[in-house]
Amino acid sequence: MKSIVQEILKEYPNAGYDSLIPILQHVQEKMGFLSEESVVEVSKYLKMPASKIFGVATFYNQFRFTQPGKYHVQVCRGTACHVLGSATVLDEIEKNLKIKSGQTTRDKLFSLEVVACIGACGLAPVISINGEFHAKVSSETIKTIFQDYKSREVQP
Amino acid sequence: MNLTIEVNNNTLQASQGETILDVLSRNGMKVPTLCYMKGLFPTGSCRMCVVEVEGRRNLVTACSEPVLDGMKIMTHSMRVIESRKTIVELLLSNHPDDCLYCERNGSCELQKLSEDLNVRERRISGNKNNYKLDVSSTSIVRDPAKCILCGRCVRVCEEIEGVTAIEFVGRGSKTFIDTSFNHGLNLSSCVNCGQCIMVCPTGALKEKPHINEIKNNLSNPDKVVVVQYAPSISVSLAEEFGFKPGQNIIGLMNAALRRIGFNFVFDTSFSADLTIMEEASELVHRVTNGGVLPMITSCCPGWVKYAEEFGHDILPNLSSCKSPQQMMGAIIKSYFAESEGIAPENIYSVSVMPCTAKKFEQQREEMTQNGISDVDAVLTTRELARLIRMYGIDIHKMEPELADSPLGTRSSAGKIFGSSGGVMEAAIRTAHYLITGKEMVKFQVKALRGLQGRKEAHIQIGDLNVGVAVVSGLKNAAELLEEVRNGRDDIHFIEVMACPGGCINGGGQPIGTDEEAVKARMATLYDIDEKDAIKASHKNPYIVELYDKFLGKPLGHKSHHLLHTHYQKREVN
Numbered sequence: 259m260k261s262i263v264q265e266i267l268k269e270y271p272n273a274g275y276d277s278l279i280p281i282l283q284h285v286q287e288k289m290g291f292l293s294e295e296s297v298v299e300v301s302k303y304l305k306m307p308a309s310k311i312f313g314v315a316t317f318y319n320q321f322r323f324t325q326p327g328k329y330h331v332q333v334c335r336g337t338a339c340h341v342l343g344s345a346t347v348l349d350e351i352e353k354n355l356k357i358k359s360g361q362t363t364r365d366k367l368f369s370l371e372v373v374a375c376i377g378a379c380g381l382a383p384v385i386s387i388n389g390e391f392h393a394k395v396s397s398e399t400i401k402t403i404f405q406d407y408k409s410r411e412v413q414p
Numbered sequence: 415m416n417l418t419i420e421v422n423n424n425t426l427q428a429s430q431g432e433t434i435l436d437v438l439s440r441n442g443m444k445v446p447t448l449c450y451m452k453g454l455f456p457t458g459s460c461r462m463c464v465v466e467v468e469g470r471r472n473l474v475t476a477c478s479e480p481v482l483d484g485m486k487i488m489t490h491s492m493r494v495i496e497s498r499k500t501i502v503e504l505l506l507s508n509h510p511d512d513c514l515y516c517e518r519n520g521s522c523e524l525q526k527l528s529e530d531l532n533v534r535e536r537r538i539s540g541n542k543n544n545y546k547l548d549v550s551s552t553s554i555v556r557d558p559a560k561c562i563l564c565g566r567c568v569r570v571c572e573e574i575e576g577v578t579a580i581e582f583v584g585r586g587s588k589t590f591i592d593t594s595f596n597h598g599l600n601l602s603s604c605v606n607c608g609q610c611i612m613v614c615p616t617g618a619l620k621e622k623p624h625i626n627e628i629k630n631n632l633s634n635p636d637k638v639v640v641v642q643y644a645p646s647i648s649v650s651l652a653e654e655f656g657f658k659p660g661q662n663i664i665g666l667m668n669a670a671l672r673r674i675g676f677n678f679v680f681d682t683s684f685s686a687d688l689t690i691m692e693e694a695s696e697l698v699h700r701v702t703n704g705g706v707l708p709m710i711t712s713c714c715p716g717w718v719k720y721a722e723e724f725g726h727d728i729l730p731n732l733s734s735c736k737s738p739q740q741m742m743g744a745i746i747k748s749y750f751a752e753s754e755g756i757a758p759e760n761i762y763s764v765s766v767m768p769c770t771a772k773k774f775e776q777q778r779e780e781m782t783q784n785g786i787s788d789v790d791a792v793l794t795t796r797e798l799a800r801l802i803r804m805y806g807i808d809i810h811k812m813e814p815e816l817a818d819s820p821l822g823t824r825s826s827a828g829k830i831f832g833s834s835g836g837v838m839e840a841a842i843r844t845a846h847y848l849i850t851g852k853e854m855v856k857f858q859v860k861a862l863r864g865l866q867g868r869k870e871a872h873i874q875i876g877d878l879n880v881g882v883a884v885v886s887g888l889k890n891a892a893e894l895l896e897e898v899r900n901g902r903d904d905i906h907f908i909e910v911m912a913c914p915g916g917c918i919n920g921g922g923q924p925i926g927t928d929e930e931a932v933k934a935r936m937a938t939l940y941d942i943d944e945k946d947a948i949k950a951s952h953k954n955p956y957i958v959e960l961y962d963k964f965l966g967k968p969l970g971h972k973s974h975h976l977l978h979t980h981y982q983k984r985e986v987n
C-alpha cells in the first residue's frame with residue numbers, strides 16, 4: 259500500500275525546492291500535521307536534507323509536528339485580544355492542559371495553537387475549539403469550558 | 415586593479431568584483447566579522463562588519479558590498495563603532511555569561527569583540543538563553559545557550575561537508591540551531607568531523623571531553639597507560655604553546671607525555687606504515703584479481719560514516735583496512751601486550767588525534783577484540799594541550815626525547831598521512847614496490863600535494879597506468895563519487911578526508927587554525943619527508959619485524975583478524 263504522502267507526491271512530478279511549501283501544506287491538510295516519517299519521505303523525494311525541511315517548516319507558524327488532539331484549541335493573539343489580556347488566557351490554558359502551544363496532551367484530547375487574529379475582535383479575548391468560538395474568556399470561564407469538554411469524555 | 419577608493423582618507427587600489435572587506439584585508443585594515451567565512455558566499459547577516467560609505471544613508475556590510483570606483487569609506491567612525499558595540503551588547507543580552515567555566519575562555523570571539531569594543535557594563539538585558547545541552551553525540555557537545563546564531567556551523571556542515579546535520583530552527587527570538595525534529599546529534603546524519611567546532615566563535619560547540627577518564631587511569635597503579643599520537647599532532651600542538659605555526663615539537667611532546675605519566679609513548683605514524691602495507695596490498699590484490707574499483711581509503715572515520723549513510727552503493731569500494739589509530743590499538747593489545755607480558759585488560763590505551771570523529775570510531779563495536787576495545791580514550795590536540803598545562807608541565811623546558819620502540823619508529827611515508835594526499839602518496843610508494851619489485855626513482859608525487867579540494871594524477875607503475883584522486887571536504891568527495899557513478903572509470907584509487915586539507919586541519923586541532931597555519935603544518939610534514947632516510951612504509955625495519963615475528967604477511971590470517979573491518983549501512987535523516 260502506498261502511503262498518503264506518496265499519493266500526495268504523485269501530484270508534484272519533477273518538483274524542485276520551490277514546491278516544498280505547497281507539498282508540506284498538502285501533507286498537513288491530509289494528515290493534520292507533519293510527522294517525522296512524512297518529512298523524511300518528502301526529503302527523499304526532493305533530495306533535500308530533512309534537517310533543512312524541518313528548519314524551513316519551523317519558520318512558519320502554520321505547520322505543526324504533533325498529531326492534533328480530538329479538540330484543537332486555537333488562542334487568538336491578535337491585537338484586540340492582546341489588549342484585552344490574551345497573554346493571561348494563553349498562560350491559563352497552558353497551565354490547565356499542561357502543554358505548550360504546538361503540543362498535544364498525552365491523552366490526545368487537546369492540542370493547542372496560537373493564531374494571529376481570527377477575525378472575531380468583537381468577542382475578544384476569544385478562543386476557538388474545533389472551530390467553535392468562546393467569547394470574552396477569562397481565567398474562570400476557561401476552567402469551566404475545559405471542565406465541560408473533559409466531562410464529555412468521561413460519560414459514554 | 416582598475417578602481418580607486420578612499421578608506422579613512424587613504425587612497426587604495428581595488429579590482430572590479432572585490433568586496434570592501436577584500437580590499438581592507440589586503441591592506442592590513444581590520445574590521446570585525448562574525449558571519450563571514452573566507453571562501454564562501456557572504457550572507458551579510460550579522461552586521462558586525464559595517465562601515466560608513468559616503469552618500470549612503472545606512473551603514474553597509476563590508477563583507478558583502480562590492481567596491482565601486484571612487485567609493486569613500488570610513489571603517490571606524492563614531493557611528494560605526496557605536497553600531498558594532500550595540501550588536502555585541504545585544505548578543506550579550508541573553509548570553510549565559512559563565513566565561514570562567516567555558517571551554518573557550520580566552521579563545522572566544524565574543525569575548526574578544528566585547529573587549530575590543532570596550533563593553534564594560536550590561537546596558538541591555540534580556541531573558542537568558544535556556545536551552546538544553548546536547549551531549550548525545552560521541553564526539554560533539556552542543557550548548558545552544560551559548561550560540562550567537564552566526565550560522566557558520568550550519569554553513570560548514572552543508573557547504574563544505576555536504577552533510578547538513580544542523581539547521582536554523584524556528585524564527586525570530588526563538589531561533590536556534592538544531593537537528594531534524596530536535597533529535598540529539600547522535601541520531602542525525604552528523605559524521606563527527608568537528609569542522610563546526612573549528613568555525614564556532616563561542617563555546618556553543620566543543621568536543622566530548624575524555625580528560626577525566628584519562629586522569630583516573632593515570633593515577634590507577636594497576637593500569638599500564640599507553641599513548642599514541644597521530645602524525646599531525648607534532649606539527650600542530652606547537653601553536654598551543656606559542657611556538658610558530660607548523661613547528662615540529664615531537665621530542666618535547668614525547669617528554670611531556672612521559673612527565674604526565676604515560677608508561678609508553680607510541681607514534682601512530684608507525685601504524686600508518688602498517689596501514690599502507692595492508693592497504694597497498696589490498697589495492698594490488700583488487701587490481702590483479704578484478705576486485706571492486708576504484709578502491710577508496712578508510713582511515714578517516716568521518717568519511718567512513720558519511721559513506722555508511724549516503725553511499726551504500728560504494729561501501730564495497732571502501733578498503734577494509736582499519737585506520738592507523740585502530741591498527742595501533744589492536745597491535746598494542748595483542749603484539750605489544752604479549753611481548754611485554756601484560757594482560758590486555760590491564761592496558762589503558764589512549765590516542766591523541768587531530769580529530770573528533772576518532773572518538774566515534776574508537777567506540778564502534780567493530781573496533782574490539784573479545785569485548786576489549788582496541789583504543790580506550792581519544793584526546794584531541796586541544797585536550798592534550800590542556801592536559802599538559804593541567805599537569806604543570808613547561809614544555810619549553812623539556813629536553814627532546816624519542817618515542818618508545820618498536821611501535822614508535824616510522825618511515826616518513828607514515829608521517830605525511832597527516833596531510834591530504836599523504837596517504838595516497840605513501841600507498842603509491844609501496845604499491846610501486848609490490849607491483850614492480852623496484853623502488854620509485856623519485857618518491858614524491860607532487861601533483862597530490864597542496865590544499866586544493868581535489869587533486870588527481872595518473873601514474874605509470876610497471877605496465878599499469880594507475881589513476882588516483884585525492885579529495886578533502888566531503889562535499890568534494892560526493893562530487894567525485896557522482897562522476898564515478900556516472901561512468902568515470904580512469905580512477906583506480908581514491909583518498910578521502912573529511913577535513914579540508916586533511917588531518918592537519920582536523921576538527922580537533924587548535925582553535926584559530928587558519929589557512930596560514932595549515933600551510934605551515936603541511937610544509938613541515940613534507941620537509942620531514944624530504945629529509946628522512948626511510949621514505950617508504952615497507953622499508954621501515956620495525957614493520958618488517960612485526961610481520962616476521964607476529965603478523966605473517968599482509969592480508970594474512972592474523973592481519974585480517976586484527977587490522978581489517980567491515981562497514982554497516984546507516985539510515986539517517
Ligand code: SF4
Binds near residue numbers: 609
Ligand atoms: S561534526 Fe561535522 S557533520 Fe557533525 S554537525 Fe559538525 S560539521 Fe556537521
Ligand code: SF4
Binds near residue numbers: 560563616
Ligand atoms: S553554534 Fe557556534 S557556529 Fe553555530 S551558529 Fe551558534 S555561534 Fe555560530
Ligand code: FES
Binds near residue numbers: 448450460
Ligand atoms: S561579517 Fe559581514 S555581515 Fe556578518
